[in-house]
Amino acid sequence: MSTVVDIRNLDVTFATDAGNVTAVNDVSLTVSPGEILAIVGESGSGKSVTAKTILGLLPDTAMTSGAVLLSDRHGAGAHDVVQLTGDRLREVRGRDVAMVFQEPSTALNPVYTVGWQIAEGIRAHEKISKRAAKARAVDILRRVGIPEPEKRVDYYPHQFSGGQKQRVVIAMALVLDPGLIVADEPTTALDVTVQAEILDLLRRCRDEFGTAIVLITHNMGVVADLADRVAVMYQSRLVEQADVRTLFTAPREEYTRNLLASVPKLGAGKAAAPVVSDRMRDRQPDHADPTPVVEARDLRIIYPGRLGSPAFNAVQGVNLRIHQGEVLGLVGESGSGKTTIGRAIAGLTPVTGGSLTVLGREMLGIRQRDFRGARSEIGFVFQDPATSFNPRMTIAECVAEPLIVHGRARDAAAAKPRVHELLEAVQLPRTFGERFPHELSGGQRQRASLARSLALEPRLLIADEPTSALDVSVQARVLELFAELQREFGFAALFISHDLAVVDLLADRIAVLYQGKLVEEGSGSAVLGSPQHPYTKRLLASLPVPDPVEQERRREELRSLRAAE
């Protein structure tokens, strides 16, 4: 038997309120020992369901047909996971196939030590003394790169950082030395720099343990970095399967080509393009008024600590300016304070020190009532379009809200012509106004969200990770629209993102935040072309590019960069 898992004609159907929904339709896949197979596709394409079938992890409402032949660790035989139940299924899980989850902070039980949780997996399959199990836990933690494993085996999950937690989860998966690991978006919840480390670790899993990996991801950069072979899923079908280099250089299917084309590429953006600098120069005379829309001087924002714990300095002395009609891209990892700055500018988080002037108003110590007037000049686009709309109101009512609140329209009916205009501006059909938010897809909702934020023709737009909850293909569309609207309306914008490539597409200038401090600021070509600060360099090098050959070269670069530090 030369395959670790052999999926044959798999069909999965879910019973839902709206009737039966086919999640996986006639999918056949094989994974060889020591191979890394990436399954890519947008959300709802069935990639996760396919992977979960390998572990028999589907809920009761799912009906499966076809076969998933999972071979024994020793290659002695194979089981059809679809037919297994109860104890037999439990035997296979962990021993023959293990899982790495997306969100490491929820995949670990917070009330047990990590050593206990790793030992739990061993003891479920083998009769082994507590001491021996712990010794193996220490050993596996060392092998996944946790420093001082003898001491940290007794730590609780909250004592680890996000990246280390993911290492622990991978250790749990590896401890029984399974033939196959299913990794469901293992790096999506992590920062780019940490992601690069985890990808390295997964590669080592394969090289040192000989484990085959089924990698589920929507990030083409991750695919290019790690995978040997790629399977593309679209609308619950397998549309294309190919060797990673073949797929990236010569995609066969139209869908794959579109998918690859919509991935934002570093250096291809407008910040680097000469056309934009022309535009910047053109714009100068129009905006003779030198007062910036937003100006922060030594801005400090402190979140008060709970009783007994120290306060958290989210933003520590940041200086930045956003001029009229300019798009400033704010980049940083989670916890760097980028969202806090955006919220402070919108008046959602109080400023605790320094000075922040927004549209001529000093935000330090401002009262909500005094700021209300300025709100009509600020638009805000939230990260998750699914939660930023009132679920009980139609899209038209939601878009009309700002008009009604600021007295531009008496009620939703009076605001209708303007709402139609706005929906047209964001390229949504008028009829969508009658729908409720849950009846729209993520990309459509985010466009409606743009329409709402532009309703009052603001001078300043704050976009907080507006595309990070969207699929790549949809993201490209929304970003394009954002750029178009910015050209048309000429508003100043603060574009917050963790994705350098996305910022690169839109921003006139880029500011890099690291641990609450502004470490680098400048034009796109300056920051991306010749980064000065070591963090910016590392951030740039960590970003996986959707090109396997190029990515291999960058990986070496990153390694030398890390060695130099």
Next chain:
Amino acid sequence: MAGTATPVSARPTIKPTLWQRLPLVSHLRQSIGLQRGMLVVGMVITAVIVFAAILAPVIAPYGFAESRVDGVQFGRQQPPSAEHIWGTTVGGYDVFSRVIWGAQTALLVVIISVLLSIFAGVVLGLVSGYLGGWLDRILVVIADAIYPFPTLLIAIVVSIVLTGGESSLWGGVLAAAVAVTVVFIPQYFRVIRSEVVRLKAEAFVESAQVIGSSTARIMFLHVLRNSTRTLPLIVTLNASEAILTLAGLGFLGFGIQPTAAAEWGYDLNRALSDTASGIWWTGVFPGISIVLLGLGLTLVGESINDIADPRLRTRKRPTKGVPA
């Protein structure tokens, strides 16, 4: 992809009409099997009693305080017969008529108490949860303080305070209703408050703040409309508890005088001594009525709870394949 098409909008969805979206109707449409059975049984029992209450003047052969017809006494503790199909009580009233009229009193108390406690509880919960601060702390402490009291004890105290011992129809009904209300307000308060606290952190509330909406507008338009999902469940469960509290009050002698209105708990109390002498009809019928109405409302409430929760709701299985 360059295209804007999405699989979500491609599927034609049939929009349920307003009627089909009403609480009980939508639940019935979603349910199958045992859950549907429970819901239907509960709804039928409740509906029968509601009809009995509405049509009491037509159905009941006598008034609730009638003890003679054409000057002739009914006689006390008469066994079921052609004139009095469920017999007569120790006070000489027709049991059947009093049970039917009793449904009116019971439902009146349920409606008044649920309405009062919904309004008070929801408004308090909304204000407390959204504004927070010292007001929130005080209200939570008060609600917590009411919780550990036995329902019946508060009900008795409130009914004495309200009526001073005498009990007309409205006096008795209001006393019982207010007593039940006082006990239920903390429940609505807590449920709504926790929903509001959760919703307050949602992005759509923040987006309303960013737009510049006033606090009142955010509270009532954005938060309140999204926090009422669990209400039908508590309403039905509380309604059945209201019945039991009213019956308990009546049984303990804090209810309504027989001349003012018919009340099942009071009749049970009067039937207490009958049981020893083998007179079963005076106690059994009001007792069964209490059990049935309580059961009907609880069944409705419990099945709404199960059906509203997608994890508890049973669904039709797809026909082909193996269960995963």
